[in-house]
Amino acid sequence: MDNAQGLTWRKQASGIWSAKLGSPPELNPLSVTGMKPKLTALERMNTAELPFSLEEIETERTSGGWMLRIPLTQHEQVYGFGLQFMKMNHRGRTRYLRVNSDPKQDTGESHAPVPFYVTDRGYGLLINTARIVTVHCGSTVRRGERSEGEARDRNSDSHWKATPDSGKIEILLPMEGAEIVLFAGETMLDVVRRYNLFSGGGTLPPRWGLGFWHRVPTGYDSSDVIREALEFRERGIPCDVIGLEPGWHSKSYPVTFDWSPERFPNPAEFMKTMEKMGFRVNLWEHPYVSPEAEGYEDVAGLSGNYSVWGGAAPDYSLPEVQDWYSGLHERKHADIGIAGYKLDECDGSELTGHSWMFPAHARFPSGYDGEQMRQLYGLLLQQLTSGLFRRRNRRTYGLVRASNAGAAPLPYVLYSDLYDHRQFVRALCNSSFSGLLWTPEVRSAANAEDWVRRMQTVCFSPLAMLNAWGDGTKPWSYPEAEPIVRRYIKLRMRLIPYLYSVFAQYDAEGTPPFLAMPLIPDRGPARRKNTEGRGGTVPDTAEGAYGRSGGDLWDDQYMIGGSLLVAPMFAGETSRKVYLPEGVWYGLETGERWTGGQAIHIQASLDRIPVFVRDGAVLPLMPALPAVPRAGERVPLDIYHFGESPGRFLLYEDDGETFDYEQGDCAWRTLEVRKRDDGTFAGSVSGHPDPKASGYESFRWHFAQTRLTMDD
């Protein structure tokens, strides 16, 4: 049992080391995405060393598999593990990283439980495995180790706490072993950037993906869809993507992948109409194949030995299955202009009334089992569908309900059947630690206030979407709230030059476009150095701004790029606390000036979501068009400079739709605001536009602003 084994570490790039424990199988998250690390970008980063020596990592054989033991210091905080709804800092918790559609308890299970974490001591660790991993984040204490003997008395000791002080993170790896990858970084952000670049860099969505999305109700036919799309134009509400939900298929549980002849008798004609109206179309589907699907007979033999909803669960790791799936999707969808997919139900559930998924003991023709396939199903489908568009030199952007490690380069955003607004914001924050994107999609609301608060949040998220599949809501469903909702959907459209540039940095530098607060460099009084760490900053959980009762490390606010801080409001609230990192900040719409490095208390009426802009920020904004410009279309740019300090912004341009940017067909232009000796400001734009880009025909500068002065 004790059979400890030395790990042989190989340096993969500056600040990245890997080792293999046991004899891991060939199928794993990184083998599925098949991406190459972005070595050039990695080389450009600051060098960094691990905060401990590699010899301090212990391994041990246990009855259940391999155990890995990593040093953990006293105040060290642990973040990551993919999409997590309940906690941001996992210190003291045990995380059971199983793909599961019902993440209603704080176990670590989730739609996208990534076996990657980062700590504020300045390192990250990835277990590259298709199996379920259990991580004890300081929730275990071995007898005879550091904290042994700190027994307290709950009878009388007010300092007694259930969670022990542990000196180790313990990770239970599968019996067959796995690859372990370590990432160093001077800051947590650098660690996360290394992880993202090692995964192949972050995704750069097509520009239309950053517009507004609307999913129509289940059972709609083509004329229902066209009528509803038209209403967006008539009401002056921007919208780029219409999503079709169950009902467009001839059969949906299991699926045929083919159009319903009753509801969509002429899909090509339907798509032409949608394109003329300026809409992209996204199709809902799931992985389980109806016996009535084209090619079912062949694919059934290439499927797992358990059915789901009476359909086959294909072995999507097999090239033959991939060819069948891609061929069908190309002929039926991509050839007529479908822009992407919503990949549903690929996570699985065992709960009441929804016990569906092949079991862990299912066997697949590739030799892998149900546990491995379930952990990777979402990743396999993302890879397969995005590859389909890549071969046509078109970018896609879509939705997926399951993911895993290495997903940063995949153009997919996670969602869930859960619907707690606070959890949705926490999930958005947490996703930034592990190369994931999350949409706090709006479906319905308890009342107009809840509706507005949710719509405001989603407009400041990776995918701004109303998903009306079940409720049939529209942006104008609450007439009294329609003006507010329209204003924020328009503001979303205006922000696209900023958002798109921020995503381009995700691709190029690995910097998450949306960032949880612990990733933000800050030396304000509310933070202090991790005394045992080296360079990471750590919030003080015991007192000060981070100690507010019931809170958890400001998991209800986040940043978009380096300039915008979003602090969503929740129904029932008229005020909230916001932590502003050091420096000076302005209310984006209120113009109020705030000094950062502290928590502030703000009021916010229903017509405002609190968004803050850094002093010196340079925000490029475009007009609130009905839809984003197509490749080559040019629009005027308004450049807002905020506050008293000079500043700069790297504006990214390309055609917004293809992969030509990878061959250099793109431009990074610096928007620079200098302060003249007389105290006035001057702006300049460096470089030249990319000729194919859907770029900007003019630049209008607005210096020293304290709020957005554009029309509502």
Add this chain to the structure above:
Amino acid sequence: MDNAQGLTWRKQASGIWSAKLGSPPELNPLSVTGMKPKLTALERMNTAELPFSLEEIETERTSGGWMLRIPLTQHEQVYGFGLQFMKMNHRGRTRYLRVNSDPKQDTGESHAPVPFYVTDRGYGLLINTARIVTVHCGSTVRRGERSEGEARDRNSDSHWKATPDSGKIEILLPMEGAEIVLFAGETMLDVVRRYNLFSGGGTLPPRWGLGFWHRVPTGYDSSDVIREALEFRERGIPCDVIGLEPGWHSKSYPVTFDWSPERFPNPAEFMKTMEKMGFRVNLWEHPYVSPEAEGYEDVAGLSGNYSVWGGAAPDYSLPEVQDWYSGLHERKHADIGIAGYKLDECDGSELTGHSWMFPAHARFPSGYDGEQMRQLYGLLLQQLTSGLFRRRNRRTYGLVRASNAGAAPLPYVLYSDLYDHRQFVRALCNSSFSGLLWTPEVRSAANAEDWVRRMQTVCFSPLAMLNAWGDGTKPWSYPEAEPIVRRYIKLRMRLIPYLYSVFAQYDAEGTPPFLAMPLIPDRGPARRKNTEGRGGTVPDTAEGAYGRSGGDLWDDQYMIGGSLLVAPMFAGETSRKVYLPEGVWYGLETGERWTGGQAIHIQASLDRIPVFVRDGAVLPLMPALPAVPRAGERVPLDIYHFGESPGRFLLYEDDGETFDYEQGDCAWRTLEVRKRDDGTFAGSVSGHPDPKASGYESFRWHFAQTRLTMDD
């Protein structure tokens, strides 16, 4: 992987067969309890065969362990799996049977997840293992098997459902294998009786255990306890047991097992006072040993290699540890008259703020690991503490928060930190399928109505207890409700001759004292034969009485013995539906006459819990004394006969405190009511009282009653 293996089945007793798969380790639930099957009682049962041939059971090696596949018919219902809060019928679910303190989702995890189920086709199956077992109760469908090809279309088919029609129960056993035991039975009740008798028969609590229990608040000292106990006597509220909570120990998290010198300076004196006042004392404790406990140095070396709350987690499977624990408990507790324990925290949790338990990969000196120890910890402690009293020839009755298979003979009742009243009733029902007992303990309440409804329920449960450890509530905490609460605590006391006899049948015949409705023989119109089964009855879930929307097989009502049916009310309700099995029934307190074999709708004001008595029932009741009689004390008996039919009841008597009944020092006397030719009734008592019994000095007959007419 496919390496199927023939099982070699051995007949263990009439209607019981066992086989071993793989090479199971020696430690398992049945090895821990160490009980001998009650062969004589088993031989007295009707013979029964399995509803399928043993050859139909398939085994298969999978990547995760061994798989067992059992035939499942189309309408077969699956019950059991120990303490379950969310569901009664597990058909279509996947049960992950891990011991877990946070059973808030319907996964199968629970304080006492027993790997035993029974189906209405007339058989039961036990996996006798210390490892976590996963059971797919018809939630998996292999391609090519029965239901393959039944794909439906959720778009348009209202019959679409998420849960498939499966032809197999699939059970994932641990890699090392396990013993499998099959039980046949003409009815589900017979299957459960076989399981209980095979486990060693049901527990017979000391008679005082069936009285009222009160647990005092944490931190109380000896005079606080005495004062509170006295108040019960002063207010005329019966009470037999006072439970001490955290605070009586010198240290409690981890524990010393020794008295606090501040709060209990003279435990022996305290115990004498309590005894004089007629109270038994029960001590709260948990398994994790404080470094300040006597003998810690020795026991630490015999413990798992992980600490819990800074204390040692002893290997309670080792004789040396058992000796140390027993010795300490005898000297400190049993020698001065402590009557039993509440064994807390032996289940473990990974959730927020309560991440405590040795990990699954912990190693114990016996060679077993953390997974095995966690699954068995509750069982080990039950066995250890009950053995301690058995050696003194005294019965105990206590509380435990974790259990497993084979627990029927152990004198322990389960409880939880959960507090949903409906779930508490469902848990009481579900426990009856797997040899467990559960108390819907009362702690606090949202309001007086909730308080009364919970107090009424607990008075008709295996352990009638107010657990005021955290809230400091008393039976008189809601003054307006005190008369109602007093009346039901008194009724509980009156019912003890009935309850005690019903428990004696649990011991002798394996018949659960509290029974879920599917265990009740009934051929009423609301039930029909399982068309593919042989003799079992099955509720019709699609229509009729069992089809009420939102309901689940009458999991909110239960029977006590063969005569009483309890249908608790929940706060906010003034009426409810009750299913009455075939025959005639009377409202115990209302006298209303009902025809069974159907669901009825009843009204119930706050001062009444709906309890129904069968026509012909013979209920023995004793006076509502302050505490149950001690051994040898004799009280008068009132025998209530209900309705129009003759009837009989087996009255059990013994000393109520020792194990002498096992040597024949007990009496089974038949209370018989005959109908004379003139239509009047006559009663007789067969046999002689046991000379040592705390029996009955007189018998007063009340014939043809329709309600209880005793004073409130």
